[in-house]
Amino acid sequence: MSADKKWNSGADAADDDDDDTRDETEFQAMKDATLFAIEVSNSMIAPPSEEDGDVDTGGSKKKKNKKPRYSSAEAALRCAEAVLKNRIISTPNDMMGILLFGTEQTRYGEGSSNISYPNCYLLMDLDIPDAPSIKELKYLLDNPEELSEILKPSKKPASMANVLFAANHLFTTKAANFNSRRLFIITDNDNPETDKSSRSSAQTRARDLYDLGVRIEPFFISSLTRQFDKTLFYTDIIYDAGEDTTENLPDTEAAAKETDAETRYEQMLSAITAKQAPRRALFTSKMEIGKGFVIGIKGYLLHKRVAPSRSHYIHEQGEKLQIVKGSTVRMVEETAQEVTPDQIRKAFKFGGETVTFSEEEFKQMRNFGEPVLRILGFKPQSELQFWHNMRSSMFIYPSEEDFTGSTRTFAALRNKLLKDKLMGVAWFISRRNAAPVMAAVLPSAEPHGMSIIPLPFVDDIRQNPEVPHVVAPNQLIDRMQDVIRQLHMPKGYIPEKYPNPVLQKHYKVLEAIALEEELPEEFEDKTEPKYKNIEKHAGQYIRDWGDALSQAMAEFKLTKPAQVEIHGTKRGRDSGSAAAAKKAKKDVDSGPGDADKEIRAAYDKNTLNKLTVAVLKDWLNSKGMSVAGKKADLVERIEEHFENK
């Protein structure tokens, strides 16, 4: 996996100073290991009783009989499975494991010869998930008998000290040096150790986990008859992690009061999903509200493009599949001598030669002072134009780590900005030597906090293309308004409704191949417009608009007779011209076969250099090869391709 980075950086001699990508690599360097510890007891494996369900449905009549009714333990396992599959996509380098405790059987991975953990069943070892373990989990969930065999409770419950020590051992041996290590405890037992000495040893073991940097995240299940009381045991083993203002966090535990099984599963899932990604700060910095008046903040990325995992080269000849590691050797172009790192100098090309600076100077030239979010003043939010956008925004939240009183001050500022619809205008340096930007600081209603929106500089603003100015007559605008009204989505854009079809397909296929399942035949793309609805609600209005457009054009031609030939608009009514237009386009845009021939011919004639970068890139793209680097790199890559053929 470490080969990825080498490949990428090796592909391009010019080093990428892109802040954006740097943010993201730093971000990913924070690895997380999550261990699910699920209690197995008679109450945890009991199917939700009918009575409970009835009591509940008395209020809400939404019970669906079709849905399976899971026991708490099974629901927890299903949650774990869902989280597992999700993580493979979103954070493929994170570890996960599942430990059952209170089981009759005892199973613990290898490497524990000298210690035993009775009544602990390590269902999935703490590791980066792989296909076999997912398959095993799936199999269990599909085969109730085998599942119930494993989920058989022991006569007496497992010792909590043991459970915590087992977790300690797993985190120590499997997830050494992970920045984030979390233990999710799912249980309905609020008072597991009544005996004083075993209580004490559980408390000691919990303290060990705290000193190891493992954070305990409990998910408590209450029943109708009994409310889970965490003060009986759990507040003695859970620590304030201190990294954020966690004392102020919303309730960690899933208050699964509902006994209706499906709601319980869904509640548990949403509670766990909410916690599944550890909050990783992008930066810790200062916000300078006024001269000499500074508070502490942390920055987060709340949305960031997720790209499909990159492909690897694989060696299939050996006994087992192996990822091929690529390494780049740097050589002097003329002499082909290998270059050692201390011989490398970074330089700018200028006037056909190079202009060199020392390492120190390279840092210095980018240095515009200490990292800070310095508020210059305030403007109404309406001053922020829609197009004033360069990249994802960053979310900031106060931190008491460096400055006490930051939270209240930040909250007061946010209140004021929300109330008067104001925004801060700020000079922003996110990290040491990061490029300073101007930013709009907007209050965020949900989640509570503020957003930093980096603004364009004058250098980033492109000029408008030239287009003749023709304004549609009111009557045509009115028809368009009718169309828009029909297709109104009053709730706005809800990202959750639009999964990225490329990612979804990518992982569906990978999953199918990895788990040896059938490849999905049809694939639903939720980003496609809902055509049926559009036709049903707006079809007639679009036709009306079309008529109005023809009329408007007729009038327009009368007033502007000198206008040269009117090209056919590709509007549906004019299907003839639309088709013609499309055909015309195809002629220009030669098919893939032609491109192949063209490139091949150019290669044979040694004229690849004469082709444009766009053509080269298109071709490389079509071969799934990297398009990084300069033109010379592209040409080289293509030559290499044909040489090896």
Place this chain on the structure above:
Amino acid sequence: MADKQATVYVVDLGASMGSYNAGRAETDLDYVVRYLWDRITTTVSNGRKTDTISVVGFRTDGSDNSLVQNDENYENISILSPMSQFLMPQIRGLKELLEPSTTNQGDGVSALVVALDIIEKYCKRLKYIRNIVFLTNGTGDFNFEGINDIIEQIKEQKINLTVLGVDFDDSEFGIQEKGKSPAKAGNEGALKQLCDRCDGMYGTIAEAIEEIQRPRTKKTRPIHSFRGCLSIGNESVNPMSTLLIDVERFPRTMVARPPAASSFALTPEQGPVDGSLQKIRNTRTFQIEDEGAPGKAVDIDREDMAKGYLYGRTIVPISVEDQEVVKFNTEASLKVVGFIPKSGFERSICVSNSNIIVASKANDEAIMALSSFIHALYELDSLAIGRLVTKDDKPPVMIAIAPIIEPEFECLVEVQLPFAEDMRQYKFAPLDGVKTITGKVLDKHRFIPTQELQEAMDDYVDSMNLMNLEGLNDPLLPFAQPEDVFSPVFHRIQQVIRTRAIAPDDDSLPGISPVLLNYSTAPLGLDPEEDLDRLKKAADVCLVPTKAKGKKIGRDKPLSGLDVGKLLEERIKSRRIDKNNPVPEFRQMIASVEHREEIQLLVQQMGDIIKDIIRCSVADLQYGQAIECLRVMREDCITFEAFEFYDLFIRELKSFTEADRRDFWSRVRKDKLGLVLPSEDSRSTSTVEESNKLYYGR
């Protein structure tokens, strides 16, 4: 591509240019040359072959031009640099020639004719932007006889003439030279007249130099990034009720990136002074792990490699057929999904730069159709949500589309939106209430602003209203409007490169041009002092001392406040670290030691455990665990001011790994767990060299 350009700089090199005037610490020539170099290096940095430069000197000691053979009027005029693309050799060559001569002979107007001649010969009748920039102190001879012909020629060839003079009077800029000689005054007048008559620029050099402080913005010709149809409805199913408009998409904002530095190699024989760096070529080799092979890896050929992906830890090879299945096929299109109210749209959700969408320019019907779309969106205060594929088989993106209506221009502007997977579900506690362990919600807490703080904040924010301020770079623009703010890094790096290019021996960087820092501090012209003082008092923000941070004071208790320390007493007394629980026990014990010697004992024990882990490790499986122990030990030794013990141990560990665990040592090096440096504890005397020596063993 931008138009071809040819520029002749005519520089006065007369002896009088070597004099110091108007209290300046530099000669007239140095003063003028500052402007000259800025112009030339700006041209060089764009790297265009079709942007050529020639430099002519007049009042030079010798004569070197093609006209002098037939006419002695052209004496003391030298072509310093013939018309060509300027590269470093030209820069170096020119630098040596830019010295004041020993004569004041030589006619400035004749020099202008030489420049005209160069342009005429070089550009012929081709399409060029032709420029002549004339730099002088105006004290020499100017023979304006026959100037009418010259003016005709300048006009006919459409040459942009710029005349800039040292201490030329400019009432607008506010320069009036005292004690100006009548000769100079006469020349100034005549030169001004010349410029006026051929639509040239005339000015004083001080103004030009001030002008070059302001970064120039480069215009990029708009290049479309998508051409296709904006559609509502499904054309193939309902051709009669599908709205289709031919549109094109262009970037509205795009990060202007500073030039990127590339890597070069020093040749072994040469020192770094020589500046001649060698190009580097990257060669890639491919390896797989092989326990048996030396170096535990073997090279493999490209043919033996297949393509695949990782699904978690599992390697999933994808056959050529399957690759087609994995691919997500798309067609270039812009499909409208629906419309949303603008009011509820969260700005912070946008994830990309912005692009504008206009109708195809040759298509009046499309222009009119799009106009109705733009105006309808505007009037309904709505945004359109679209699914955009810029090219066939490119991944689709979701976009929000807003209308822009300007007096003579209208378009749509579009920004990308996140997909479901792009959302990170972080939870943040509300800022308006605090929930206790028992579930009670408090509205008075140290995290919640008091009424006094809120009022102070309200007043302060009101006092910092920027709406009445004008732009710091262009007073016609509002304060901090994007159009008024220059990209600091972009211009800074260019400035630094250009300065170094003309003065490679100068080993310090020039200061940051103040224009780039205009918006780095709160503006003057606001008067928030009183409100700020009140706010500071009400907020009572305190810096947390660094010491307190490291030791996590007051956080070592569980939520219930139980005194765990008591439970640990027995364990701590034993002073024996359990090898199955080393990290927590080491931490707990070191925190409770009373004498420094005890730390040494703990370090020894921990060290033995670490060595044990390494010794028992199957290949490198347990290295991570050992590294973690080592890291914790190092951190705590620094915190408890006992780094000497760590240094002792790490030296010992080095020799321990020497035998057959060298790969562990490379992990130590990678994680920088070597000697404690003075930057980590000021008492340390280890130098970076010593530390490196330990790391690399050299």
